[in-house]
Amino acid sequence: MIMPIVTEQLRKHFGALRAVDGIDLTVHPGEIYGLLGPNGSGKTTLIRLLVGLLRPTAGLAVVLGHAMPNKATLSQVGYMTQAGALYDDLTVRENISFFAAMCGGADRARVDEVIALVDLQERAGSLVRTLSGGMKQRTSLACALAHRPRLLLLDEPTVGIDPQLRAVFWSYFRRLADDGVTLVISSHVMDEAERCDRLGLLRQGRLLAEGSVSELRAQAGTATLEEAFLRFAEGGNR
Amino acid sequence: MNTQRIFALARRVMRQILRDVRTVALLVFAPMFVLAIGAVLFRAEPARLALGIINEDAGVSLPMAGEMALGARIVNTLAEGNVFELVPLDQNEIDERLRDGAVEGVLILPADLSAAFQRERQVTLDLRLEGSNPSRSTLITARVTEAAMKTFAGLAASGALPGAGSAELPVRINATHLFAGETFDTLDFVAPVYIAFLALFFVFLLTCVSFLRERSQGTFERLMATPVNRIEIVLGYMAGLGLFALLQVAVILLFTVWVIQINYLGSLALLFVIVALLAMVGVNLGILASAFARTEFQVVQFIPLLIIPQALLGDVFWAIEDMPAHLQVVARFMPITYANRALRDVMLKGWGLAEIWPNLAVLAGIAALLLVLGALTMRREV
Secondary structure, three states: OOOOEEEEEEEEEEOOEEEEEEEOOEEOOOOEEEEEOOOOOOHHHHHHHHOOOOOOOEEEEEEOOEEOOOOHHHHHEEEEOOOOOOOOOOEHHHHHHHHHHHOOOOOHHHHHHHHHHOOOHHHOOOEHHHOOHHHHHHHHHHHHHOOOOOEEEEOOOOOOOOHHHHHHHHHHHHHHHHOOOEEEEEEOOHHHHOOOOEEEEEEOOEEEEEEOHHHHHHHHOOOOHHHHHHHHHHHHHO | OOHHHHHHHHHHHHHHHHHOHHHHHHHHHHHHHHHHHHHHHHHOOOOOEEEEEEEOOOOEEEOOOEEEOHHHHHHHHHHHOOOEEEEEOOHHHHHHHHHOOOOOEEEEEOOOHHHHHHHHOOEEEEEEEOOOOHHHHHHHHHHHHHHHHHHHHHHHHHOOOOOOOOOOOOEEEEEEEOOOOOOOOHHHHHHHHHHHHHHHHHHHHHHHHHHHHHHHOOHHHHHHOOOOOHHHHHHHHHHHHHHHHHHHHHHHHHHHHHHOOOOOOOOHHHHHHHHHHHHHHHHHHHHHHHOOOOOHHHHHOHHHHHHHHHHHHOOOOOOHHHOOHHHHHHHOOOHHHHHHHHHHHHHOOOOOHHHHHHHHHHHHHHHHHHHHHHHHHOOOOO
């Protein structure tokens, strides 16, 4: 079985800044893998390397069996950024259809399906400009889903949305994982991380530890994930 | 009103501008750049006008002064100034030499010129002009008239022919045009370049702004995270914006032809093809320029660098032949130069595809080159 994501000593330097500093990680099929770390720990750079928006300074990022950047692989990858990244002057449906078309296309039924998945049936014909922040975020997720990707790379997808919608988002994620989609989700919120199947703890461009929440707690010998993170961080400093 | 707040605002604005090094550089250099081009052009002496001469004047014998050949005298006066380069021609090659550009006008001095002047103290000279550039036509007519008047004044002063310059209008110029003609007014002559410039400018702006918006709203990054490649993006933009560019070209052309009612020869369809090609150049130039801009503001800064020089150097207001050699080289890289030539050839000379295709080929070549450059310079890493 090939792993959806394998990186080997992956590095990305911006001048003197080592944004990603030699990361080895493995993501298993059908799991929700959380990238947990404070702001500036390299989460976004790592995801951009995985999606091929950045070229590694050194090392390897193998996504769905292909070294990135690789354009062809992207037809099976869904990507969502922190900012909306939608066309304000197009409708919800038009945005979804457009991004799906870029990735090989989706028929009308599929577009309806993802619109239903994110509960936007009533606003499908509305211009994105007229939507609330949460609705834009849901549209953005739908755009990443319409072409039935096998792998979803989501960069802080729940940042800036209310707790209620956040819970809804996590129910979407779980449903997708149950359907066999692999998800990589970055976050700096601990309670969110607890919902992931496995976690990679990131700090200063390095992977401090990797494993399920209980594994990480056991490894660090702490009661909470937060304490575990701090324990690993101390270890990294020593 | 709080001066402290105003001061703080002013300081913030200054700080922001200073942080954008390119804007500061442009504030300093762009005016110098545009002024320098303009200065060189305004100062440039026009190249000498090539004037064909057919001198068949037989001359006359004057009772007191002996032989007098008015034709030869006029030719001498014309040769004196630094204005004309005289080319002796035969009757039967007038239009041919005008067509191939060897001369811009032909002055015909008939066999009975001296005799007629002796008899009537007044002559009418035939001047055949190329006619597609009104300022050149006017210049040639004025200089020829001036030379003839000077000749007659000289005759009167020397006493060879008393009263030689006394008639109210000793010289009349009967100017005929190979191309265009008298029904054409100045607007008809400037219309081709006017059309070309508008098409290029608006399409360039439209492209830059829509492409920049893609970057600023973050959708470009998302687009780059899909299998679509850069040449596909450029072609997609070209097709999408091209449609509106063509619509605009149609509006410009039909408005000038039907509402402003300019005179033109040649086919309207061919005009459409020329301007459409130029509009495609505008789209591709816009895509290329947006790769080097982060904001809409920086795109606007490209106008003095990319668009104004085309207005100055692209055969719009100044004829390329009159420019200093180094500027002529630059002018040959301006796409608008080729569009203007083709448009003039069609609108003023009535030429067809067979004659103008080289200009169209250059335009298409420039459009293709810009397309490739646009795709190559498009940054993956935003």
